[in-house]
Amino acid sequence: MEIVILRTPADVARTAADAIEQQVLSGPSVLGLATGSTPLGTYRELIQRHRNGGLSFAGAQAFLLDEYVGLPGTHPQSYHSVIRREFVDSVDFPAGTVHGLDGVAEDLDAEAARYEAAIAASGGVDIQILGIGSDGHVGFNEPMSSLASRTRIKTLTQQTRQDNARFFTDHAAVPDHVLTQGLGTILEARHLLLLAMGEAKAGAVAAAVEGPVAALCPASALQLHPHVTVLVDEAAASMLAHRAYYQDTFGRKPAWQGL
Numbered sequence: 001m002e003i004v005i006l007r008t009p010a011d012v013a014r015t016a017a018d019a020i021e022q023q024v025l026s027g028p029s030v031l032g033l034a035t036g037s038t039p040l041g042t043y044r045e046l047i048q049r050h051r052n053g054g055l056s057f058a059g060a061q062a063f064l065l066d067e068y069v070g071l072p073g074t075h076p077q078s079y080h081s082v083i084r085r086e087f088v089d090s091v092d093f094p095a096g097t098v099h100g101l102d103g104v105a106e107d108l109d110a111e112a113a114r115y116e117a118a119i120a121a122s123g124g125v126d127i128q129i130l131g132i133g134s135d136g137h138v139g140f141n142e143p144m145s146s147l148a149s150r151t152r153i154k155t156l157t158q159q160t161r162q163d164n165a166r167f168f169t170d171h172a173a174v175p176d177h178v179l180t181q182g183l184g185t186i187l188e189a190r191h192l193l194l195l196a197m198g199e200a201k202a203g204a205v206a207a208a209v210e211g212p213v214a215a216l217c218p219a220s221a222l223q224l225h226p227h228v229t230v231l232v233d234e235a236a237a238s239m240l241a242h243r244a245y246y247q248d249t250f251g252r253k254p255a256w257q258g259l
Ligand code: GLP
Pocket: 034, 035, 036, 037, 038, 039, 065, 066, 130, 131, 132, 133, 134, 138, 139, 140, 160, 164
């Protein structure tokens, strides 16, 4: 796990965009996209590079991490809609190559199995963007999610429903249930890029990075993965005990190694 402490949220967005750009330039790529507010700066940066620098996603495809149960793809807060609005519609993925879960599927278990098979058939995710919930969730894997879990239905904690109420008319409008890639699914992506900004994420980041691997903090499962980059701004890094160590080693890392 490599912890990269950057000065501002804009630095986090630029560095994340660099990693994604490098992946896309390396050849046909499968990207893992996250929703929530954390990756929005990264998406804006990539859109700008597409418009001004010619960065193309024509050879890429993408899979979303999760979706609300009960919201059709046309609902403005469904993650299908959010990712189109915030990123996909502004770049050049070929039609039909950005995949998501169907939150209104009649058989949710079958939908989860279909999604697992689609990810596997794509050859697997090359680089997965992740945010982190204030309770340590990744995707929508809430505390006590099995570290080996696959795509499935989950019930949101009240904390997450409260955190996400800002996107809905009120707390009651936030769905109780979601479909999410499991921790076992996420851990199969070849490179995980966890982004966190702001003081509100500092506790979750410290638990995920420096705490024990435990289902109580789902993001701690990332410690089991061979290639994880954690990009945090100074506020999100503020509760890490070993900040100086991370900064020293990253500062002396050979440039050719990249992220
Ligand atoms: C959301 C998403 C996650 C996201 C997390 C943090 O509900 N399901 O993928 O990383 O919770 O959200 P935010 O980035 O808005 O803080």
